[in-house]
Amino acid sequence: MTAAKTATENPKKRPGRPKGKQSEARQKLILDKAEQLFAENGFHAVTLRQVAKAAEVDTALLHYYFKHKRGLFDQVFRRRGEVLNQERLTELNDYEARNGDSIDVRGAITAFVQPLLDKVESGDSGWRSYFAIVAMINNTPEIGGEIMSENFDPVVLRLLDLIERALPSAKKADLFWAYHCLSGGLTLTLSQSGRLDRLSDNLCRSSDIRTALHHLIDFSTAGFLSLAEK
Amino acid sequence: MTAAKTATENPKKRPGRPKGKQSEARQKLILDKAEQLFAENGFHAVTLRQVAKAAEVDTALLHYYFKHKRGLFDQVFRRRGEVLNQERLTELNDYEARNGDSIDVRGAITAFVQPLLDKVESGDSGWRSYFAIVAMINNTPEIGGEIMSENFDPVVLRLLDLIERALPSAKKADLFWAYHCLSGGLTLTLSQSGRLDRLSDNLCRSSDIRTALHHLIDFSTAGFLSLAEK
DNA sequence: AAATTTATTCATTCACCGTTGAATTAAATA
């Protein structure tokens, strides 16, 4: 009885190439599950076995597709990173095209931040996971150093370029430092840590990214503008 | 020959209680080494064997003193957390005592931030490691959630209390969100991630915490003050 | 139809992890 039951319950997958073409979908599934797990637990706390189990796949398949753990992680990161990057550049370019003669700080920052909000509200919950990963590794040089700069620096330089035109009297270094402050707020927002909920006794919700970003835009606009008064 | 050599090179520590009282110093050494390793690599990436080796001590001793890995981590965190916390409260109280009738935003923020700078410049390099740990776990809810709120929320509420008196027209929620932005900038500063160095082509150095914090104070003061104009 | 390539699981390797019980030695207490 037990043997029969087990055999029925567990339709053991046999090795070998499966019928039909499902390899792409499976690769995506692996990335999705890995993304979620990395977002919840961080790089080192996630094991390939966990990912494999979540995707209902053998561990060896992960190595087949992604070589090693770090390869999987990088792909998780790049998959959305590249899409987002492109959209942010487009948004900044569009803003410049529309307002070339009267660029202002708030407009530039909004163009910089808007795509993030769009993604969060896109209905693809993977974006939230992706952002949590970004936030987590942003403060973890060992993992995030290279990959973050590589991915994000071009957009940031573009933003600062626009802001500089709105604030021609500001010194370059001051602009970088101001961006540093903005970047920190952004990161903390994306991490959805829940800290603010407790601090404010649930008056504010860190999962409410829309509100968070609006406040961040206000706050940072004021911060940048204060550079002109010196 | 080989045997003799080994015996000479390796003055094998024998088990048993050592002569003289050195247990406190050793406990401190373990905490110091753990602190450094956690700061560089994060919680999960550090092994107890690494810590034990760095402190030139057997792994079992770590368990004797700290029970388990998490216990070691918590103690690393608390050791400096409690000291810092006390000093920040004192600083805020002193500021209020001196300026009870004319509290301003910049003064309050400075009192909130000043102790961090003092520690960084104290000559005890462990503080830098501690801050890196704070930054890392701030965006890692799994590890940092409880412990961060527990440790830091009281000081933050004290800060907001003072700011509220400087900005009586501001709404409570707005103050929390503004703090959220300040907190993000602070965290990123403490992480010393080196990202700004690359971004600015070494015009700014993220290891220069003094400069970073001065800019953060300017930036955040402007951010908070903008709440009054609404 | 045969040979090759692609996609998959299986079974295993080996290093290393956190933790623990026992042995050992010195200090503190009785």
Place this chain on the structure above:
DNA sequence: TATTTAATTCAACGGTGAATGAATAAATTT
């Protein structure tokens, strides 16, 4: 001085990690 307690290393355990070579089966190419 005898006994207990504190501080330490030793030796090992069971578990789990990432990784890999081989087996297997379908699809594609020849």
